[in-house]
Structures are given as structure tokens and as C-alpha cells.
Amino acid sequence: MAAPPKMAWRAAGGPPGDRFAGRSRNRLRGTMVKSYLAAAALVALTLTASAAWAADGALAEIQKAGVIRIGTTGDYKPFSYKGADGSLTGADISMAKDLAASLGVKAEFVTTTWKTMLDDFKAGKFDVALGGITVNPARAEVGDFSVSNVSDGKRPIARCADKDKYTTLEAIDQPTVRVIVNPGGTNDKFAHQHFKKAPIEVFPDNKVIFGQIAAGKADVMVTDGVEVDLQSKLNAGVLCPVAVKEPFTHFENAYLLRKDPALKAAVDAFMRKELDSGNWKKKLDAAMQ
Numbered sequence: 385m386a387a388p389p390k391m392a393w394r395a396a397g398g399p400p401g402d403r404f405a406g407r408s409r410n411r412l413r414g415t416m417v418k419s420y421l422a423a424a425a426l427v428a429l430t431l432t433a434s435a436a437w438a439a440d441g442a443l444a445e446i447q448k449a450g451v452i453r454i455g456t457t458g459d460y461k462p463f464s465y466k467g468a469d470g471s472l473t474g475a476d477i478s479m480a481k482d483l484a485a486s487l488g489v490k491a492e493f494v495t496t497t498w499k500t501m502l503d504d505f506k507a508g509k510f511d512v513a514l515g516g517i518t519v520n521p522a523r524a525e526v527g528d529f530s531v532s533n534v535s536d537g538k539r540p541i542a543r544c545a546d547k548d549k550y551t552t553l554e555a556i557d558q559p560t561v562r563v564i565v566n567p568g569g570t571n572d573k574f575a576h577q578h579f580k581k582a583p584i585e586v587f588p589d590n591k592v593i594f595g596q597i598a599a600g601k602a603d604v605m606v607t608d609g610v611e612v613d614l615q616s617k618l619n620a621g622v623l624c625p626v627a628v629k630e631p632f633t634h635f636e637n638a639y640l641l642r643k644d645p646a647l648k649a650a651v652d653a654f655m656r657k658e659l660d661s662g663n664w665k666k667k668l669d670a671a672m673q
């Protein structure tokens with residue numbers, strides 16, 4: 385016998401011989417829908433739970449590991465530099481240790497350079513970068529910046545005999561003025577942006593760069609005001625802050641953090657406490673000696 389048309393099957397509740405014909409077929413369909421829904425709910429629940437686990441923020445990860453990894457250059461007095469015994473010291477290094485203690489974890493220092501800091505940060509080599517770091521858009525794009533701990537500006541430093549000579553960008557940007565700069569940071573960018581006629585020497589070792597000016601191998605460096613003041617003090621009578629009317633720029637220093645609202649809130653709370661209590665000022669004053 386020829387099979388009835390499909391429509392007829394549907395009207396009859398199923399093809400001939402279908403054991404789930406009629407009402408029992410509909411009941412089965414209902415049961416199947418229910419179990420699909422239950423399975424879907426289970427999958428959704430599992431996914432949500434594992435997403436929450438995977439999305440453990442940076443702070444939760446740091447606390448789970450018991451360690452906060454601090455990236456720093458170790459070449460910028462008074463913030464982050466190497467002491468006589470080779471160990472990291474400076475105002476921000478001292479802050480990093482206190483920050484770790486406030487989070488209940490250990491500080492592990494990872495040395496980086498101004499040139500590679502951002503790539504190292506993006507590669508996940510550390511949780512926080514600190515040590516006289518200027519807030520700028522390229523850095524703010526890849527991490528969160530904490531509350532600032534220094535407001536500063538770029539100014540020139542030169543041999544004391546020249547302290548009234550290089551007071552403007554025009555006076556510095558002359559073919560006869562030898563500008564010197566450390567590589568990879570905001571100084572480098574500033575020098576190449578503003579000095580077109582003056583020869584620029586990019587000197588690799590920031591720790592001894594000021595000796596080059598003192599020894600007459602270069603004439604002037606434009607750098608952060610804090611550094612100008614400290615190096616003038618450390619090289620008293622030889623190097624002096626150039627008598628500019630106004631710093632050439634204004635900027636803030638802060639700590640660059642892995643993006644995580646909880647980490648930012650914790651570091652900001654720590655920073656505010658250190659600023660309000662005068663602890664940060666004490667640390668900075670001690671490192672400026």
C-alpha cells in the first residue's frame with residue numbers, strides 16, 4: 385500500500401507504525417525540550433563559573449600567588465636605582481615593598497629598561513611598573529595608572545658656567561650645542577621632537593650620563609625636574625639647573641598597573657595613605673640626599 389502523504393502523517397500524529405504517534409509523541413517532545421533546557425542551563429552555569437574563574441582579576445591572581453611582580457629600570461635616582469651593593473633602592477622601591485606588605489604578598493623585582501618597559505609590561509612580565517614613570521597616552525592605553533605621586537616638568541641641566549645660557553628651547557637648539565639624552569623614555573622623545581639643529585647624542589647608560597656633561601663631552605640634557613635638582617646636588621659646583629622661567633613641560637609620575645579595577649583601587653588607596661601621612665615625602669626626601 386502506498387504511504388499516505390506527509391501532511392496526513394502529521395494530522396494523524398505520525399507515520400504509520402510510529403510508536404510515538406499522537407499524544408504520546410507530543411509528551412515525548414515536551415520531555416525532550418525539558419531535558420534540552422536543563423542541559424543548556426547546566427552548560428550555561430558551568431561556563432559562567434569557569435568564566436568567573438578565568439576572569440580572576442590581577443589582584444586576585446597576585447594574592448593567590450603571594451607575590452607582586454614589580455617592573456623597574458633601576459637607573460633613575462631618586463626613584464629606582466642600584467645601591468653600592470647592587471641591590472635595588474630608591475623612593476619608589478621602598479614604596480613597592482610597602483605596597484606588597486599592604487596587599488599581604490611579597491615583592492619580586494623584575495628589571496626592565498625604558499626602551500622595553502612597555503613591551504615587557506604587555507608581555508605580562510610584571511604586574512606593576514614603577515620608578516619615576518611619566519603618565520602618557522601610550523602607556524595609559526595598555527594599563528591603568530595609579531594616583532600620581534609626583535608632579536614634575538622637564539628642565540635643562542648643564543655645567544654651572546652655562547646655567548644662564550640654555551634657558552629656552554631655541555637657545556639649546558643650535559648646531560654648536562651638544563644635547564645628550566638617555567634612550568627609550570620621554571626624554572628621548574622630547575629631545576628628538578624639539579631639537580632639529582642641535583646634535584643629539586643618545587647615551588646608553590643613564591647612571592653615568594651626567595658625568596658626560598661634567599666632563600665636557602656634552603653640553604646639556606633636558607630631563608625631569610626632580611632629576612635635575614638631585615644631579616645638581618650630587619655634582620655640586622659642576623652641574624647646575626638651568627635658570628628657565630618655566631619648565632618646558634608639565635607631567636605626572638604614577639604606577640602603571642595591569643588593568644583591573646580591584647588592583648587600581650588597592651594601589652590608589654595605598655598611594656593616598658602614603659601621600660596623606662607624609663610617608664611618601666619622607667621616602668623621597670631621604671632618596672634626594
Ligand SMILES: O=C(O)C(=O)C[C@]1(C(=O)O)C=C[C@@H](O)C=C1
Binds near residue numbers: 460
Ligand atoms: O619615560 C619616562 O617615563 C621617564 O620619565 C623616564 C626618564 C626619561 O624620560 O627618559 C626620565 C628620567 C630618567 O633619567 C630616565 C628616564
